[in-house]
Amino acid sequence: MTGTTIDPAKDARLPKPPVKKNRGMRRHMVHLFLLPALIFYVGFMIYPIFQALLNSFFSWKGLVRGDFIGLENFVRLFTETPFKETFFRALGHNVLFFIGTVLCKLVVAFILAMLINSKIRGKELFKTLFFVPKLLSVIVVGFLFSLILNPTYGALNTLLEAIGLGDLAKPWLGDPNTALYTIIVVNSWYGFGFAVLIFLVGLQAISPEVYEAARIDGASGSKMVWSITIPLAMPSIMIMSILTFIGAFETFELIYAMQGSSGGPYFSTDVLGLYFYRLAFGSVSGGESIGLGSALAVILLLLISGATAFSMFFFKSKEVEH
Helix, strand or coil: CCCCCCCHHHHHHCCCCCCHHHHHHHHHHHHHHHHHHHHHHHHHHHHHHHHHHHHCCEEEECCEEEEECCCHHHHHHHHCCCHHHHHHHHHHHHHHHHHHHHHHHHHHHHHHHHHHHCCCCCHHHHHHHHHHHHHCCHHHHHHHHHHHCCCCCCHHHHHHHHCCCHHHCCCCCCCCCCHHHHHHHHHHHHHHHHHHHHHHHHHHCCCHHHHHHHHHCCCCCHHHHHHHHHHHCHHHHHHHHHHHHHHHHHCCHHHHHHHCCCCCCCCCCCCHHHHHHHHHHCCCCCCCHHHHHHHHHHHHHHHHHHHHHHHHHHHHHHHHHC
16 A cells, blocks of 8 residues: 655645635735725815814904804804895806806817717827827916917917907907806816817727617618717716816906906906905905805815716616616
């Protein structure tokens, strides 16, 4: 009878089964990598929001917290002059900024994304060219367009006069009737490439077999766009619509760079972000800046959060319908 002999030297080199305890410790150690991000998120997001909410319930004299006054700061923003006039005017500009950005950026970006998604030459070059402005700083973009739109020596008016369209030349940023719309166009140009890429990702996720089946059923042209392309691209449309809304109500840097903190001329480009800046760090509130500014920040947070939640519910219901 022969038996199998095991070499002790080889047996020592054999891998030992993992210990469950050590494996469990390694699994928990992975969560430590999330700790730095969690600390930054709590320190720079959660804590400021909580502090703003707390500050909005107190009266302030400079940097000194006064008595607890409940919702008085909120009431003053909606009922007391000049706060209520400035608030609703700035809110209207934010709404107009959002609508204008949707028309100037999202609609055009979606059309161009469909063209790039088709079989055309140089699609990679177009994607790169569209995205280049997003690589620039917002402050740099605002400064450059302030020079381009200068009514005296700006490149735009100079070009219009050179090609015989001098009647169209005007002080684009100096006229209250055109200043906000001009900034909307500049903002749309700045974020245009990002919107094209997001829409392009959504369009490329649609299977070509769906279009082939639709062609067999007799669908073509605009009917295919409305019945197939838009419904199936709804996730990317939802993402860009929500990001555009948040960006429109958080806009500050571009307008500040082009028109200053007062949203000139004559507050025609004033938005809630600029109003918050003047209220919290300026002399608008007469020494009570922290309380009123915090109240405005809380209102802006609730407005953006509520509208974002409603938009997600709306788009999700549209996805279910289709």
